[in-house]
Amino acid sequence: MKAITLNSAQQSKLLLTDVQTRSLLPGEVRVLIKAAALNHRDEWCRQGLYPNIKDGVILGSDGAGIVSEIGEGVDYELLQKEVIINPALNWGDNQKVQGSSFEILGMPRNGTLAESVIVPADRLYSKPAHLTWEEAAALPLAGLTAYRAVTYQGNIQPGENLLVTGFGGGVAQFAVQFGLALGANVSTSSSSPEKLEKAKALGVSTTFNYLDHNWISKANEDTNGFDLIIDGAVGDTLNHLIQVAKPGGKIVFYGATLGNPTKLEARKIFWNQLKIMGTTMGSDLDFKNMLSFVSEKKLQPVIDQVFRFDQAEEAFDRMRDGKQMGKIVLVP
Amino acid sequence: MKAITLNSAQQSKLLLTDVQTRSLLPGEVRVLIKAAALNHRDEWCRQGLYPNIKDGVILGSDGAGIVSEIGEGVDYELLQKEVIINPALNWGDNQKVQGSSFEILGMPRNGTLAESVIVPADRLYSKPAHLTWEEAAALPLAGLTAYRAVTYQGNIQPGENLLVTGFGGGVAQFAVQFGLALGANVSTSSSSPEKLEKAKALGVSTTFNYLDHNWISKANEDTNGFDLIIDGAVGDTLNHLIQVAKPGGKIVFYGATLGNPTKLEARKIFWNQLKIMGTTMGSDLDFKNMLSFVSEKKLQPVIDQVFRFDQAEEAFDRMRDGKQMGKIVLVP
Numbered sequence: 213m214k215a216i217t218l219n220s221a222q223q224s225k226l227l228l229t230d231v232q233t234r235s236l237l238p239g240e241v242r243v244l245i246k247a248a249a250l251n252h253r254d255e256w257c258r259q260g261l262y263p264n265i266k267d268g269v270i271l272g273s274d275g276a277g278i279v280s281e282i283g284e285g286v287d288y289e290l291l292q293k294e295v296i297i298n299p300a301l302n303w304g305d306n307q308k309v310q311g312s313s314f315e316i317l318g319m320p321r322n323g324t325l326a327e328s329v330i331v332p333a334d335r336l337y338s339k340p341a342h343l344t345w346e347e348a349a350a351l352p353l354a355g356l357t358a359y360r361a362v363t364y365q366g367n368i369q370p371g372e373n374l375l376v377t378g379f380g381g382g383v384a385q386f387a388v389q390f391g392l393a394l395g396a397n398v399s400t401s402s403s404s405p406e407k408l409e410k411a412k413a414l415g416v417s418t419t420f421n422y423l424d425h426n427w428i429s430k431a432n433e434d435t436n437g438f439d440l441i442i443d444g445a446v447g448d449t450l451n452h453l454i455q456v457a458k459p460g461g462k463i464v465f466y467g468a469t470l471g472n473p474t475k476l477e478a479r480k481i482f483w484n485q486l487k488i489m490g491t492t493m494g495s496d497l498d499f500k501n502m503l504s505f506v507s508e509k510k511l512q513p514v515i516d517q518v519f520r521f522d523q524a525e526e527a528f529d530r531m532r533d534g535k536q537m538g539k540i541v542l543v544p
Numbered sequence: 545m546k547a548i549t550l551n552s553a554q555q556s557k558l559l560l561t562d563v564q565t566r567s568l569l570p571g572e573v574r575v576l577i578k579a580a581a582l583n584h585r586d587e588w589c590r591q592g593l594y595p596n597i598k599d600g601v602i603l604g605s606d607g608a609g610i611v612s613e614i615g616e617g618v619d620y621e622l623l624q625k626e627v628i629i630n631p632a633l634n635w636g637d638n639q640k641v642q643g644s645s646f647e648i649l650g651m652p653r654n655g656t657l658a659e660s661v662i663v664p665a666d667r668l669y670s671k672p673a674h675l676t677w678e679e680a681a682a683l684p685l686a687g688l689t690a691y692r693a694v695t696y697q698g699n700i701q702p703g704e705n706l707l708v709t710g711f712g713g714g715v716a717q718f719a720v721q722f723g724l725a726l727g728a729n730v731s732t733s734s735s736s737p738e739k740l741e742k743a744k745a746l747g748v749s750t751t752f753n754y755l756d757h758n759w760i761s762k763a764n765e766d767t768n769g770f771d772l773i774i775d776g777a778v779g780d781t782l783n784h785l786i787q788v789a790k791p792g793g794k795i796v797f798y799g800a801t802l803g804n805p806t807k808l809e810a811r812k813i814f815w816n817q818l819k820i821m822g823t824t825m826g827s828d829l830d831f832k833n834m835l836s837f838v839s840e841k842k843l844q845p846v847i848d849q850v851f852r853f854d855q856a857e858e859a860f861d862r863m864r865d866g867k868q869m870g871k872i873v874l875v876p
Contacts, residue, residue, distance in 0.1 A: 309792030309817045365817075446810040460641030468810035476808050478778040478800035482822030485641045485697075490814030 214544060215270040215326030216524045218257060218319070224525040225258045231270060233328065236283035241290060241333045243297060247349035247518075248324040249274035250540040251382060252467070255531045257319045266320055272542075273299035273317045275324030276339055276348035286333045295336040296348045297324065298499045300356065307364070307495050316353075316493065324349075325521070327544045337499065340507040350513035350539035351506065353493065354382030357466050359502035360494035361442050362390045365464045370395030372439035375431070375456065377422070377449070380407045382539050383466055385514050387442045388416060393509040399435060401427070407537055414514075422449070431456045445470045450488075451477050459484040466491050514538030546876060547602040547658030548856045550589060550651070556857040557590045563602060565660065568615035573622060573665045575629060579681035579850075580656040581606035582872040583714060584799070587863045589651045598652055604874075605631035605649045607656030608671055608680035618665045627668040628680045629656065630831045632688065639696070639827050648685075648825065656681075657853070659876045669831065672839045682845035682871035683838065685825065686714030689798050691834035692826035693774050694722045697796045702727030704771035707763070707788065709754070709781070712739045714871050715798055717846050719774045720748060725841040731767060733759070739869055746846075754781070763788045777802045782820075783809050791816040798823050846870030 219227035236242060254271045256262060276296045282288065299318065304311025317323050317331065339348045361383070362368050374391040378384045379400040391398040392415050399418040400411045408419040418434050420427040431438075437458030443449075447470025453463050454477050463486065481488065494502070505511075516538035519527040527540050551559035568574060586603045588594060608628045614620065631650065636643025649655050649663065671680045693715070694700050706723040710716045711732040723730040724747050731750040732743045740751040750766050752759040763770075769790030775781075779802025785795050786809050795818065813820065826834070837843075848870035851859040859872050 306792065446808075450808075450810075460638065465810070465814055467814060472807050472810045474807055475804050476778075476782075478782075478797070478804045478822075480822075481820070482797055482799060483824055485822050485824055487822075488813070488820040490810075490812075490817050490819075492815055492817055 213327040214521060216272065216521060216542075217268055217270050218265065220267050224528070226524050226528060228521055228524060231326065234330070236281060236330060238284035239286060239332055240283040240330050241279050241286055241336060242281040242328050242330050243275065243277045243295060243336070244280045244328050245275050245324055245326060245544055246277040246345035247275070247541055247543050248272045249350045250527060250531050250542065251353045252531065253316065253353070254318065255528055258528055262319065264320055269319050270322040270326045271318050272323035272325030273353045274349050274351070275329060276345055279336065280328065282333065290333060290336065293336070294339040296339045296503070297329070297331055297352060298335045298337060298356070298496065299353050300493045300496070300499065301332070301335065303495045307497060310492065325524070325542060337503055340503060342507065342510050343512065346515055346518055346541045346543070347513045349541055350382075350515055354539065355386045355502055355506065355513070356494040356499050357491070358383045358386035358390055358442070359505065360498040361464045361466055361491045362387050362394070362440070363501070364494070364498060365489055365491045366440040366442065366462055368394055368396050368440050372396050373435050373437065373458065374398045375438040375441045376400045377441065377443045377453070378402060378445055379411045380404065380534065380537055381444060383444055384442070385538060388414060389511050390505070392416070393505070393511060397435070399431070399438070410537055428452055428455050437461065440464065442466070444468075446473060447471050448473050451475065454480055454486060457484070457486050460486070462487040462489060464489045464491050516540050518543060545659035546853060548604070548853060549600050549602050550597065552599050556860070558856050558860060560853055560856060563658065566662070568613060568662060570616035571618060571664055572615040572662050573611050573618055573668060574613040574660050574662050575607065575609045575627060575668070576612045576660050577607050577656055577658060577876055578609040578677035579607070579873050579875050580604045581682045582859060582863050582874065583685045584863065585648065585685070586650065587860055590860055594651065596652055601651050602654040602658045603650050604655035604657030605685045606681050606683070607661060608677055611668065612660065614665065622665060622668065625668070626671040628671045628684060628835070629661070629663055630667045630669060630688070630828065631685050632825045632828070632831065633664070633667065635827045639829060642824065657856070657874060669835055672835060674839065674842050675844065678847055678850055678873045678875070679845045681873055682714075682847055686871065687718045687834055687838065687845070688826040688831050689823070690715045690718035690722055690774070691837065692830045693796045693798055693823045694719050694726070694772070695833070696826070696830060697821055697823045698772040698774065698794055700726055700728050700772050704728050705767050705769065705790065706730045707770040707773045708732045709773065709775045709785070710734060710777055711743045712736065712866065712869055713776060715776055716774070717870060720746060721843050722837070724748070725837070725843060729767070731763070731770070742869055760784055760787050769793065772796065774798070776800075778805060779803050780805050783807070786812055786818060789816070789818050792818070794819040794821060796821045796823050848872050850875060
């Protein structure tokens with residue numbers, strides 16, 4: 213079958229090639245991929261920024277498709293089912309945090325950027341009926357991360373003020389959509405006026421361009437501070453976020469693309485009783501709740517662009533350059 | 545009446561002097577002080593480290609005594625009652641955080657280091673029957689701060705691992721006592737072997753001398769990490785605490801005597817889903833719950849030493865030098 217593999221001999225580090233598939237182990241299923249989607253994780257694998265990166269592995273965490281084969285012990289009813297794949301493996305039974313054998317589909321285990329993927333049967337969930345294949349594929353990793361950040365970690369309530377930084381990224385967009393659907397007053401920030409226009413079209417009340425050196429005082433004037441801030445950048449912007457958090461508020465971050473902050477305003481944190489919380493992907497319960505919520509509210513992921521597998525390099529470069537506005541989808 | 549006031553003309557910045565008391569406003573009560581206690585806050589007021597510090601103000605947040613006079617509208621039954629004073633004024637109705645008019649007894653409002661103090665009647669609670677006057681006076685500010693940190697913020701559960709840093713300070717000791725009474729496995733750290741011995745005598749299972757450069761690996765070996773860490777120092781030790789926090793764990797800090805950290809391990813925080821949370825004093829609900837808990841468990845504050853008012857300088861110097869092991873109490 214055709215698959216997009218990591219290949220350090222290529223200039224693009226990617227190789228669309230024929231991969232020999234293997235037979236199923238007990239409890240496993242084969243899913244024919246209808247659509248897959250990119251995450252920053254795929255691009256970071258390409259750049260070699262993770263430990264244990266192996267050449268030849270099929271990339272991709274997000275996928276949706278049809279079950280074509282089932283292994284020993286798997287329920288026959290799964291055959292031919294339209295499914296969406298939960299890319300979080302072996303979370304464990306602790307809702308607070310993943311266990312030590314937690315793994316994400318797509319590296320080191322073969323991922324979804326292929327004509328088919330093998331996963332344990334318990335990673336499959338019914339595709340929400342209102343979503344196209346492309347939309348379903350866009351949901352899993354970023355949707356799960358955003359859902360856990362906004363609900364389990366952030367516990368946002370209707371009428372509360374939510375700031376989502378870095379609109380444009382997948383997690384940020386889902387966090388905005390989920391926040392709106394939960395009745396929060398949602399603000400978002402970006403350095404791109406076009407992305408902020410798009411956010412307003414989704415229903416975001418207030419937007420901030422963080423290149424504007426006044427954005428902090430503007431944010432405090434316009435909103436009176438945020439009950440919850442969802443961020444994936446950290447770096448020294450963390451101290452800006454502390455300045456726009458409402459007393460008693462939370463800052464939940466799911467990544468640190470800007471690295472570590474070089475200081476932290478400790479006094480403001482304890483006096484204002486702020487919470488700075490890390491979050492990663494989500495548990496099986498989070499995934500199930502996320503799908504129910506998306507189905508109930510008929511939420512549709514924002515798709516940036518759909519690429520064919522033979523356009524993988526272009527798709528990855530678009531992710532690397534941060535040009536996307538919504539999820540980047542690939543179809544076999 | 546005799547009272548210990550802030551006086552910048554003195555070398556000690558303290559003056560035991562006669563202060564003219566005023567008459568009561570509606571809703572106020574006068575409490576004859578049987579015992580008062582020191583907090584770091586008092587020493588910081590002496591050092592001028594707060595904004596809005598005024599000469600002539602009577603210091604002291606902690607006190608217990610007998611109601612000698614009641615203002616208009618106050619329940620007659622309060623007269624002659626043995627009470628403990630909640631030094632947190634105007635918290636407001638949000639359990640998450642104090643409101644903007646929050647104030648702490650002792651500066652700028654006249655405090656408890658006096659023969660009597662005037663407070664709103666709603667700041668009074670019955671003195672727990674099992675406590676001496678000195679013990680009751682030792683409880684309010686530090687007990688409230690520790691109780692909120694361990695319960696409302698930290699939500700410690702029986703069998704969980706709790707680390708309290710800086711044993712010797714008032715909040716740290718109450719956090720240790722409350723943690724033990726709640727069934728946690730309590731560890732504590734200090735640079736003083738004597739203080740760590742004292743902690744073991746209280747029932748602490750594991751102690752660490754943080755001057756020992758191996759304490760981090762030792763702590764991880766001995767305990768497998770902490771579900772909750774209560775800290776009042778921050779500074780660069782925060783990154784040490786992040787290293788001994790269990791995945792999914794919480795670090796709750798109530799002060800930052802070491803100032804801001806010069807960096808923060810962001811990746812470890814999000815991947816391990818840690819929570820770094822600030823806390824301050826506590827709400828009226830926290831105070832009420834703390835008193836019920838102390839009474840139910842018959843907990844007794846550790847008293848370092850009892851001084852007379854005319855030994856105030858010695859008492860404050862002891863606090864400044866960090867020599868105390870338990871609360872420093874003053875009696876008129």
